[in-house]
Amino acid sequence: MDLWFYEKHIPGTGITLKIKNVLYFKKSRYQHIGILETEDFGRMLTIDGMVMLTERDEFIYHEMLTHIPLSVHPDPEKVLVIGGGDGGTVRELVKHREVKNITMVEIDRDVIDASRKYLPGLSSGLKNPRVHLLIGDGIKYVKGKKEKFDIIILDSSDPVGPAEGLFSLNFFKHVFTCLKEDGILVAQTESPFMYQNVIRDTFRYLKEIFPVVRMYFAPVPTYPSGLWSFAFASKKYDPILNFRIEQARNRKFRTRYYNEDVHRGAFMLPEFMKNLVR
Amino acid sequence: MDLWFYEKHIPGTGITLKIKNVLYFKKSRYQHIGILETEDFGRMLTIDGMVMLTERDEFIYHEMLTHIPLSVHPDPEKVLVIGGGDGGTVRELVKHREVKNITMVEIDRDVIDASRKYLPGLSSGLKNPRVHLLIGDGIKYVKGKKEKFDIIILDSSDPVGPAEGLFSLNFFKHVFTCLKEDGILVAQTESPFMYQNVIRDTFRYLKEIFPVVRMYFAPVPTYPSGLWSFAFASKKYDPILNFRIEQARNRKFRTRYYNEDVHRGAFMLPEFMKNLVR
Incomplete structure (x- = not known):
């Protein structure tokens, strides 16, 4: 067949x-x-x-979503992941020994179960004792939450269906409140080649709320256009000025995409992407 | 239909x-x-x-093939383009006033004619008086040639059919001989995600011949994997150490991809690409 x-x-x-x-x-x-x-x-x-995701190119996406904020925040103890049911983001996070506590809020238990069974290379980190798995709606989770995080990662699917609300101004306001006074938010923000309106809106919302907002990018072959964007939004730290380059250079774990050069290069935006988020 | x-x-x-x-x-x-x-x-x-190429994403490829070497060489008067029948590379080259003489050697007259008729946004530069168009085999052209160029650009199709010889050690040796003592070669070198053997061979050949060999990359949505690589090989100049950043920053023409940040970021290779050309 x-x-x-x-x-x-x-x-x-x-x-x-x-x-x-x-x-x-x-x-x-x-x-x-x-x-x-x-x-x-x-x-x-x-x-x-x-x-x-595919097993062959997911490393780019997951490494860029995690090692960028983890190489900026000086003391990232508590991390919240919204979405990410496949486990790839958590797999990269647990490589960082300084992270003491990872909370993952995934809406769909079936995504986690399927990944545990068929994608062990991604879901392996989910059984790490530092990881607390919650099945629930990330939007409801951050609303009125008193707990504060050092880093929040939005590992969402596309802004249609259950993930649509993860691209809204109100949601970002709640995320802001759940971050400590030097907290960092990182989010996947779709293809700058194909979904320019989503990106314009998302970055406009983030800029209304966060003092530091920067776009970065990476190629992901199986995603639309093969070019993907991410948002780095934070209360205090700039991803380049506060980049802990020695920490990135002397990392104790293996990466296939991320390194200290990539960290800097990913924020060096082409003209058409600079114009998108101007 | x-x-x-x-x-x-x-x-x-x-x-x-x-x-x-x-x-x-x-x-x-x-x-x-x-x-x-x-x-x-x-x-x-x-x-x-x-x-x-497609009209919508060709700008990335053509800007990266041209403005990178043109922003490194301090006095790029004579440029040779091998291939590039669509005219996109020449269109970007003629934006540089300091280039006095562009020779383009394209094997297939029909590519030029079709582009002139149907892709005016690309072929427009071909009628510039500084451009000398030759219909012929680029491999034969550089063999035993006495004329020397400041920059040679290999704007080839994939290494099957007529372009296969443009990825060989012998051809690169002839190209080397056709460059002045501070000449620069730039070539498209396929997808680092899908054609790793082509890239390994190409860079090994180039390193046998040129003192400076560096890979750089850019996303090109309609090319295989959406991720594309290029070789910068030269007799003297390093693309970063000798980058004329003021020249790039104060460029008099509009670009949609290239800028001074992109110039530096494009050489900041991900781990798997560093390993490919190590």
Whole structure:
């Protein structure tokens, strides 16, 4: 059987991947979840037909979402992850010994269960004793919360369906309140080539709330346009001026994308992206 | 009619683009040339079924192939372009007033003619009086040539068919001989995610010949993996140590990708790419 997966990133443009095997397919309470074995990119997690990750290129996304803020904050003890049910973000976070406490709030238990079964290379960190897993709505979790975090990471899916509210002004205000006075927020913010309106809105909201807001970017081959953006928003620290370069250079763990050069280079934006967030 | 173009980048992975109109399709002496109107990416040039460029994202590729060496060489008067029949590289080169003489050697006259007719936004620079157009084989052109250039740009198609020889050790040796004693070579060197063997070989060859060899990268959405690499090889100048930053910052022309930050950031390689060219 010749089985091909297609994702239309925008109506007339998409990616296609040859599928060797369908490992999991379930309509959960919130969304359609799929785990497919691809010919070239290892196993792939899809939600509502959109690629969330593949085993072969997820390292770029997860390393950039975690090691950037962790190499800026001088004392990152408490970290909150919203979304990230596949475990990739937590897997990178637990590499940092100085992080004492990781809370992950994922809305869909089925994403965690599927990842635990079929994506052990991602979900392995979830069983670390420093990790506290909560099944629930991240939007409700941060609303009126008294607990404060050093770093909050928004590892959301695309802004349609359950993740839509994770791109709103109100949500970012609640996130701000949940950060300590020197806290850092990092979020995935979609393709600067294909979703320019999402990015303009998101960065406008963040700039209303946070004193420091910077965009950074990385290539992620299986994401729309292959070019992905992230927001670094913080109450105090600048990702370059306060970059703890020695910490990044002398890291005790292996990375495949992130390093001290990448940290600086990722904030050096092309003209069209500078214009987007001006 | 619902018409979709597919390119398989590797056997089980590809891109798909909706086509509004087929403007040109011809088997030339060397290759199949197509110009298609896409739904989302403007007009697209294909050679043997592979995307050479689209109007919407070609700016990244062409700016990175030209403004990087032009912002390093202190006196770039004579430039040679091998390939580049669409004209995009020459369009960027003529923006630099200090360049007195541009020679372009393209093997396939039909590529130039098609681009002149259907891609005026790219081919416009070809009629500039500083440009000398030669129809011929770039490999033969540099072999035993006495004329010397300040900068040579290899704007080749993929290393199959007529462009295969443009990735060989012997060819690079001839290119070296055609450069002045402070000359710079820049070449497109394929996707570091998908064609790692091509890149390993190419950089090994270049390092045998040139004292300075550096890789740089940029995202190009419609190219395989969306991540593209380039080689900067030179007899004297380092792209960062000898970067004429004031020249780049005060450039008199508009760019959409390149700027002085991008110049430095593009050489800050991720771990897996550092390992590729170590």
